[in-house]
Amino acid sequence: MTRVQLVEISKQYGSTLAVDGVNADIAEGEFVTLLGPSGCGKTTTLRMVAGLVEPTAGQIRFDGQVVNNVPPHKRNIGLAFQSHALFPHLSVYRNIAFGLEVKGSPKADIQNRVREMLEMIELTHHADRMPSQLSGGQQQRVALARMLATDPRVLLFDEPLSALDRNLRDTLKYSILDLQRRTKKTAIYVTHDQSEAFAISDRIFVMNEGRIEQAGTQLDIYLRPHTEFVAGFVGDNNAIPAEVEGVVPSLPGEPRLLDVRAAGMRLRGSDPGNIRVGDRVLVFVRPENIDVLDAASAVDEPNVVHGRIEQIVFEGPTVRVLVDASGVLIKVTSSGLGRLTLLDKERRDVMLRLQDVTVVRDDAAVAA
Amino acid sequence: MTHAPAEVAIEYEIADAQERKRFASPKLRGFMLLAPAVVVAILFSIIPLAYLFQVSLTQDSSFFFTAEYTADNYREVFTRYRSAIVETVYLASVSSVLDLVFGYPFAYILIRKIRYREFVRTMMTFPLFGPLYLAFGLFYILLPNGPLGPLFEMLGINIARYLFSTGAVLFSMAVFTFPFMVMNIGAALSNVDPMLEEAARTLGAKPWQTFTRVLFPLSWSGIVAGFLMCFGWNLGVFAQPQLLGSPKEQAVLSIQMFTKGLVQFNYGLAAALGILLMAMAFAVTWASLRFSRGALGA
Amino acid sequence: MAVAAASAPRIENRSGGFSLRWLGNALAHGYVWAWLAIFALPFMATLAYSLRTPDGIWTLSAYQYVFGSFKENLLLSVQTTVITIVINLLISVPAAYAIVRYPLPGKSFILSALNLSLYTPAAVMGVSLVIAYAFLFRIPQTMTGLIAAYVVGTFPLMLVPVIVALRDLPMVFEEAARTLGATRMQTFWRVELPLLGPGISAGILLTFVIIFNEFLVTLFIAGPSTTTAALRVYNLTRTAGFQPSTAALATTMQLVSFVVVLLFFRFFGSRYLKGTYLI
Numbered sequence: 031m032t033r034v035q036l037v038e039i040s041k042q043y044g045s046t047l048a049v050d051g052v053n054a055d056i057a058e059g060e061f062v063t064l065l066g067p068s069g070c071g072k073t074t075t076l077r078m079v080a081g082l083v084e085p086t087a088g089q090i091r092f093d094g095q096v097v098n099n100v101p102p103h104k105r106n107i108g109l110a111f112q113s114h115a116l117f118p119h120l121s122v123y124r125n126i127a128f129g130l131e132v133k134g135s136p137k138a139d140i141q142n143r144v145r146e147m148l149e150m151i152e153l154t155h156h157a158d159r160m161p162s163q164l165s166g167g168q169q170q171r172v173a174l175a176r177m178l179a180t181d182p183r184v185l186l187f188d189e190p191l192s193a194l195d196r197n198l199r200d201t202l203k204y205s206i207l208d209l210q211r212r213t214k215k216t217a218i219y220v221t222h223d224q225s226e227a228f229a230i231s232d233r234i235f236v237m238n239e240g241r242i243e244q245a246g247t248q249l250d251i252y253l254r255p256h257t258e259f260v261a262g263f264v265g266d267n268n269a270i271p272a273e274v275e276g277v278v279p280s281l282p283g284e285p286r287l288l289d290v291r292a293a294g295m296r297l298r299g300s301d302p303g304n305i306r307v308g309d310r311v312l313v314f315v316r317p318e319n320i321d322v323l324d325a326a327s328a329v330d331e332p333n334v335v336h337g338r339i340e341q342i343v344f345e346g347p348t349v350r351v352l353v354d355a356s357g358v359l360i361k362v363t364s365s366g367l368g369r370l371t372l373l374d375k376e377r378r379d380v381m382l383r384l385q386d387v388t389v390v391r392d393d394a395a396v397a398a
Numbered sequence: 399m400t401h402a403p404a405e406v407a408i409e410y411e412i413a414d415a416q417e418r419k420r421f422a423s424p425k426l427r428g429f430m431l432l433a434p435a436v437v438v439a440i441l442f443s444i445i446p447l448a449y450l451f452q453v454s455l456t457q458d459s460s461f462f463f464t465a466e467y468t469a470d471n472y473r474e475v476f477t478r479y480r481s482a483i484v485e486t487v488y489l490a491s492v493s494s495v496l497d498l499v500f501g502y503p504f505a506y507i508l509i510r511k512i513r514y515r516e517f518v519r520t521m522m523t524f525p526l527f528g529p530l531y532l533a534f535g536l537f538y539i540l541l542p543n544g545p546l547g548p549l550f551e552m553l554g555i556n557i558a559r560y561l562f563s564t565g566a567v568l569f570s571m572a573v574f575t576f577p578f579m580v581m582n583i584g585a586a587l588s589n590v591d592p593m594l595e596e597a598a599r600t601l602g603a604k605p606w607q608t609f610t611r612v613l614f615p616l617s618w619s620g621i622v623a624g625f626l627m628c629f630g631w632n633l634g635v636f637a638q639p640q641l642l643g644s645p646k647e648q649a650v651l652s653i654q655m656f657t658k659g660l661v662q663f664n665y666g667l668a669a670a671l672g673i674l675l676m677a678m679a680f681a682v683t684w685a686s687l688r689f690s691r692g693a694l695g696a
Numbered sequence: 697m698a699v700a701a702a703s704a705p706r707i708e709n710r711s712g713g714f715s716l717r718w719l720g721n722a723l724a725h726g727y728v729w730a731w732l733a734i735f736a737l738p739f740m741a742t743l744a745y746s747l748r749t750p751d752g753i754w755t756l757s758a759y760q761y762v763f764g765s766f767k768e769n770l771l772l773s774v775q776t777t778v779i780t781i782v783i784n785l786l787i788s789v790p791a792a793y794a795i796v797r798y799p800l801p802g803k804s805f806i807l808s809a810l811n812l813s814l815y816t817p818a819a820v821m822g823v824s825l826v827i828a829y830a831f832l833f834r835i836p837q838t839m840t841g842l843i844a845a846y847v848v849g850t851f852p853l854m855l856v857p858v859i860v861a862l863r864d865l866p867m868v869f870e871e872a873a874r875t876l877g878a879t880r881m882q883t884f885w886r887v888e889l890p891l892l893g894p895g896i897s898a899g900i901l902l903t904f905v906i907i908f909n910e911f912l913v914t915l916f917i918a919g920p921s922t923t924t925a926a927l928r929v930y931n932l933t934r935t936a937g938f939q940p941s942t943a944a945l946a947t948t949m950q951l952v953s954f955v956v957v958l959l960f961f962r963f964f965g966s967r968y969l970k971g972t973y974l975i
Binding site (some may be wrong): 424425427428429431432434435436438439441442443444445446447449450453500503504507508511512516518519520521522523524525526527528530531532533534535536537538539541544545546573576630633634636637641651652653655656659660665668669672673675676679680683 | 721724725727728731732734735736737738739740741742744745786787788790791793794795797798799800801806809810812813815816817818819820821822823824825826827828832844845847848851855905909910911912915916926929930933938942943946949950953954957958961965
């Protein structure tokens with residue numbers, strides 16, 4: 031149960047800035063995921079928390095205490111590696127006992143603790159095996175037991191499942207979540223896999239180019255992206271260039287809504303903040319949040335636009351439809367029984383109802 | 399939250415101070431770890447060699463009494479000992495060429511066709527136990543009533559003719575350095591995908607063309623490295639001419655150095671010969687490191 | 697008819713090609729075995745010579761000298777070899793660690809300087825040391841001098857395999873140990889050293905093979921009381937001629953060396969010897 035704070039931490043390698051002023055406040059017992067593409071600085075950030083990399087600037091605090099100069103072996107953290115990093119020359123038992131042995135714990139205590147850990151990962155009968163004699167999933171479970179054996183204050187995960195196959199990944203990610211929930215330890219988890227991040231996190235920090243682009247719950251990240259990067263990186267999305275025409279009056283506490291014009295369409299979307307009338311923006315709408323309606327059902331309400339189906343791809347559980355709406359190509363994903371009725375509508379005129387529309391400032395247009 | 403923050407803070411501060419004191423600078427720690435090796439190299443390699451150079455600039459053993467610096471020794475080396483230099487380079491070149499000619503097919507077969515490679519490698523360590531035993535064993539074989547005498551008699555070869563001959567010296571030199579050649583060419587060949595040979599053949603290349611146009615260019619670096627390594631070792635040859643050679647082969651630089659320095663106590667001349675031999679060996683090493691692009695390149 | 701005529705030569709061709717390939721393979725293997733015979737032949741001849749009196753009687757009597765008058769030389773060889781290996785370990789392992797794991801300026805220059813003695817011909821090293829020992833360090837013909845020469849000549853052979861092994865060792869093991877609470881020293885002793893085992897044994901093997909059989913540098917710097925077994929073999933060929941007893945000593949030296957090599961290959965294979973003096 032430790033609160034972890036990152037205050038303006040940066041890491042510079044030569045002339046490249048790997049991490050650029052990251053701020054984060056992670057509550058006791060919270061499970062936070064750093065999500066981002068490779069090279070975004072998420073692993074470097076995690077390794078700074080572990081003490082394996084020294085920040086160029088900024089502070090790392092555990093429960094308010096600055097730990098920048100505390101070497102890794104005194105930070106009392108647990109780190110799970112991409113490869114399991116089990117010591118190949120030690121048995122499963124000795125691997126789990128390692129952290130306690132180097133601390134000089136009494137033999138009897140070590141024995142009890144290791145047995146407890148082995149029971150937890152259900153590998154009691156494999157104590158004397160060498161790591162190379164275990165399957166990939168077993169190895170990663172031993173690695174988790176080894177990391178928990180010393181009762182660390184903070185759990186750190188550096189893409190621990192990326193080397194495993196998909197089925198194993200799915201089961202193990204819930205085991206990790208379960209372990210964290212039971213031990214109530216603060217956890218920081220690094221991954222580039224959004225489904226992993228969405229499945230296990232309390233909060234997700236989306237990182238890009240050394241910065242945290244957005245921190246929030248799964249719903250925030252998915253439905254209310256603050257930046258173009260977040261909207262594009264997480265899930266599939268339609269990005270429609272537009273210009274802001276007006277602000278819809280709203281009550282305090284309600285999300286601010288904007289009226290925008292994109293090609294021939296008038297759309298209305300929520301604004302994460304500070305966009306003004308006349309700004310160039312991108313309108314984001316998820317393919318699965320678009321309904322395909324009959325052309326005849328034309329109604330004059332916001333976010334219902336006219337279009338023509340260009341292409342239909344049947345993918346089994348879903349149908350992907352490409353619709354030309356006033357010259358803008360819009361991706362639509364349809365599931366459920368209704369999707370089958372779409373199959374014979376190629377080259378037909380339809381109406382689209384767009385839901386959960388988000389407006390984000392168009393950085394490229396601003397730069398240009 | 400169960401930890402009392404104040405306690406934790408103290409613990410960290412102590413840890414911090416200790417850590418700072420002990421691991422003040424990684425650079426300093428690195429140099430401390432490196433120091434013993436550096437001291438040994440300076441004391442017993444660099445200083446003696448520098449001293450050798452100084453001695454080489456004095457006459458006879460005058461360095462130890464009244465040193466007068468002169469280049470006379472080098473003048474002598476390049477006039478009276480020119481034939482010794484030629485003989486040394488000749489023996490080293492010919493034996494290295496033999497290694498290349500016989501070693502290339504050996505390396506190719508070893509890499510492409512043989513599954514008992516570990517066994518071959520083990521057997522190849524025999525010559526590496528040293529040229530002394532090798533020359534010694536060959537001496538027995540070449541003796542008139544040697545163990546293989548009946549076999550040679552049957553084949554009608556007068557084997558004793560080869561004792562104390564250039565041939566025996568070259569053969570023993572080539573056998574000693576053979577593993578170095580095979581090792582270097584083998585390393586280069588094992589990086590050549592067999593598929594390239596197959597591709598060449600399916601494109602209509604004859605075996606000889608496959609060799610000259612595909613294999614040879616791709617293993618060139620190994621050939622150069624192997625040749626220079628064999629050449630470098632053979633420049634310092636001592637035991638083989640001493641045991642198996644005629645006075646002509648016994649003129650090689652290493653033996654001359656031993657005779658001048660430890661028999662005739664002409665330290666100045668021995669040192670000059672040594673500096674020359676070292677310069678030649680270093681030139682070869684430098685060239686081979688350039689070609690192998692620094693196998694270790696720290 | 698036409699089909700049969702067309703297929704008959706094809707079958708013939710195939711069997712012809714097969715036997716040609718078989719012949720090629722047989723020649724290739726034969727070539728390699730011929731060379732292996734050449735490698736082993738000098739040893740076999742020495743062995744045969746050591747087992748026969750000049751009158752052609754087979755006997756082990758020559759070996760009584762090995763543990764008789766040559767015993768001291770053998771003991772000295774074993775002693776100097778063991779001490780050299782220990783010193784090599786003590787200076788090479790930390791040096792390799794510094795070179796691979798620490799940010800030092802001019803690393804490749806330092807490595808070249810350390811490897812200098814490896815490229816120096818033995819006779820040059822011998823003559824430079826005999827002069828330096830006599831007039832600079834004042835340790836002529838001593839065991840100290842002998843060991844110093846062996847150390848400087850062979851510690852690079854220990855350094856190189858350890859550097860290779862250390863580079864191959866992923867950092868994660870070190871990092872895992874550190875995050876589990878191990879100090880730097882604990883990490884080294886409990887994790888890195890055991891994992892470097894094969895690399896270090898390769899260094900030990902190389903040092904052993906070279907030092908145990910070294911005679912040339914020794915010839916320059918050894919005295920009557922510091923004559924190693926290998927040097928004794930050389931001296932005997934110069935003074936006593938070619939006696940079965942000399943052959944017995946040479947055979948013993950090679951046998952011991954070969955057994956050590958076999959044991960190493962059995963346990964570690966040849967992987968860590970790549971890029972070094974041996975294969």
